[in-house]
Amino acid sequence: MITALVFDFDGLLMDTESTQLESWQYEWRRHGLELDVATFFADHGGDVSELRYAALAAAVGAEYDRVSSHDRRVAYRDALNAELVVPQGIQKWLAEAEGLRLAVASSSPASWVLPLLEQTGYRSRFEVVACGDEVSAHKPDPAVYHLALGRLGVQASEAIAFEDTPHGVAAAKAAGLRCVAIPNRHTDPARFTAADLVLANAADMTLAEILGP
Missing domain, CATH: 3.40.50.1000 (HAD superfamily/HAD-like)
Structure with missing residues (x-):
């Protein structure tokens, strides 16, 4: 029973899967880049943010500012989440x-x-x-x-x-x-x-x- x-x-x-994806797409586009959606979602639970930041940093190059990028992305994500x-x-x-x-x-x-x-x-x-x-x-x-x-x-x-x-x-x-x-x-x-x-x-x-x- x-x-x-x-x-x-x-x-x-x-x-929140969608809002996470949208926030990362937003941040990639801020740098004139497009996120590879096909490889975005991991086949396991847990936080893979560090890997995602590393991928973005590698794509942007030396001018990438992790702190401002994180703050901007999280603010965008949280605004989306507030509507869920x-x-x-x-x-x-x-x-x-x-x-x-x-x-x-x-x-x-x-x-x-x-x-x-x-x-x-x-x-x-x-x-x-x-x-x-x-x-x-x-x-x-x-x-x-x-x-x-x-x-x-x-x-x-x-x-x-x-x-x-x-x-x-x-x-x-x-x-x-x-x-x-x-x-x-x-x-x-x-x-x-x-x-x-x-x-x-x-x-x-x-x-x-x-x-x-």
Whole structure:
């Protein structure tokens, strides 16, 4: 019997994947350059900002100023993030989840996840928030899912995970959870064969339909 739902954060509860990409595109274009979107997203969770800054510095050359570049990009990103909301389909799931325990399992640090989750107005709905700075390895490693399950005090068989990336699906499955994938718009849906269910949009099914009889 399913008693808990565990949600990824970035790209699922809030489309911060898109705002991150847009902020980097903005900064590359400030230098008259175009970011290679095909290589932007890593196949693992966690922060890859240093690699991205290094790539930009190499492209710009000696005149690149990392401090001003970072400040400008982050200000642009934060302005975009301020407009984000939880997708309507997931809002409906949260409204339908009466009696179920809810958790977040994210590779991002708590300092990133918690303020944004508070911004959504749904922070109080999540009994548990497990973050990447609390575990030794990021997705596809299952550590953050083990942490979330441990804090909930439930078995993997009692929970369903919701993810938007292949490495997130891999982490959930490695932890023993059923996983529903909603591929973000930057990832090929064909890469989600490990998911138990793949939806184009959360509005495509009700939570009751996902949970089944």
